Amino acid sequence: MNEVILDELYKNLGKYVTSEKMCEKLGVSRIAVWNRIKNLQKLGYKIEGKRSVGYVLKEEAKDILIPYEIKRRLNTKIFGKKIEYFRLTSSTMDEAEYILEKDPDAHGTLVVAEEQTSGRGRQKRKWLSPRGKNIYVSLIYTPKNMDVSDSIAMMFATSIAIKEALSDFGIENAKIKWPNDVMVNDKKIAGVLLETRSEAGVLTNAIIGFGINVNMEEMPDEIKDTATSMYIETNNTVDRATLLSNTLFYLENLLNILVNEGRSKILELWKEYNNTLGRKVEIHSDGEVFVGLAKDIDKDGFLLVDVGGNVKKVVTADSVRFVDEK
Numbered sequence: 001m002n003e004v005i006l007d008e009l010y011k012n013l014g015k016y017v018t019s020e021k022m023c024e025k026l027g028v029s030r031i032a033v034w035n036r037i038k039n040l041q042k043l044g045y046k047i048e049g050k051r052s053v054g055y056v057l058k059e060e061a062k063d064i065l066i067p068y069e070i071k072r073r074l075n076t077k078i079f080g081k082k083i084e085y086f087r088l089t090s091s092t093m094d095e096a097e098y099i100l101e102k103d104p105d106a107h108g109t110l111v112v113a114e115e116q117t118s119g120r121g122r123q124k125r126k127w128l129s130p131r132g133k134n135i136y137v138s139l140i141y142t143p144k145n146m147d148v149s150d151s152i153a154m155m156f157a158t159s160i161a162i163k164e165a166l167s168d169f170g171i172e173n174a175k176i177k178w179p180n181d182v183m184v185n186d187k188k189i190a191g192v193l194l195e196t197r198s199e200a201g202v203l204t205n206a207i208i209g210f211g212i213n214v215n216m217e218e219m220p221d222e223i224k225d226t227a228t229s230m231y232i233e234t235n236n237t238v239d240r241a242t243l244l245s246n247t248l249f250y251l252e253n254l255l256n257i258l259v260n261e262g263r264s265k266i267l268e269l270w271k272e273y274n275n276t277l278g279r280k281v282e283i284h285s286d287g288e289v290f291v292g293l294a295k296d297i298d299k300d301g302f303l304l305v306d307v308g309g310n311v312k313k314v315v316t317a318d319s320v321r322f323v324d325e326k
Helices: 002-011 019-026 030-043 067-073 092-102 148-167 230-234 240-261 264-273
Strands: 047-050 054-057 083-086 110-113 135-141 174-177 181-184 187-199 202-212 280-285 288-297 303-307 310-314 319-322
Touching: 002 019, 002 030, 002 054, 002 067, 019 030, 019 054, 030 047, 067 083, 067 110, 067 240, 083 092, 092 110, 092 135, 092 187, 092 202, 135 240, 148 174, 148 181, 148 187, 148 202, 148 240, 148 264, 174 264, 202 240, 240 264, 264 288, 280 303, 280 310, 288 310
Parallel strands: 083 110
Antiparallel strands: 047 054, 110 135, 135 202, 174 181, 181 187, 187 202, 280 288, 280 319, 288 303, 303 310
16 A cells, blocks of 8 residues: 555655545545555655645655665666565564575565664674664575585675675775675675575575665774774765665676676676785684685685695685784
């Protein structure tokens, strides 16, 4: 019902639409329309009503992250065409897992939350998820002709898509820290989480989760030295629906490149955008801690670290810290 009302209001943006027309479109009473209008106003829509005249949408929505607004902005073929929206959930990754269990063919389904109680990043670290400020999403993706070794390239592609979307909003200096963090001035602005399922080394399903710090005006004391937001960097409020739609557009294109051309182009782009290679890093991996120079990534995207002349390949890490960090 909300979609029908919004369609009519957007079609007549800045002009009044009579209650009679709304009632006729919906087949409901005036009081039912009035209740829906009130709910839309609570979401942030600038809708005004006049007795005996009707309702008018004064301006396009700004920073309202609901499926209707996301879909209005989408320029993808598959990603986000189906959206599951939650005002509050434990984690979008949890919700995506439930969906995938019920529907193995949920390719392209996007799970969006306004707030998470148990948002998580890699290594099950807690992801700060305040209401109505940031982007918390998970995308169900069914790979074609990909094996397990393509997983890190898929993670890279997501980080690159976020970096490209940030540049649309004036943040040109975002860099990618191996393997999954998007950074601005060495502070984390976004992170990626990938959970996959495979059979005989072939990827069957993936859930691509990512969070972007968008409109937080300040960071909590415990992370203010290591994290930032788009608002902090630009002093501007960002329309999250547009940011998310742009990210999905870039991600769909990048994953198509990965499928059709292989991972080399994705790894090449990651190298262009990274902030890790050439720096001294401290690696925590499988109970081992070592310090060395991040030299390169291999053909699979694993990090190659020179430790006293010996090159160690890092497949996964609990943490990667720049030694020149304070």
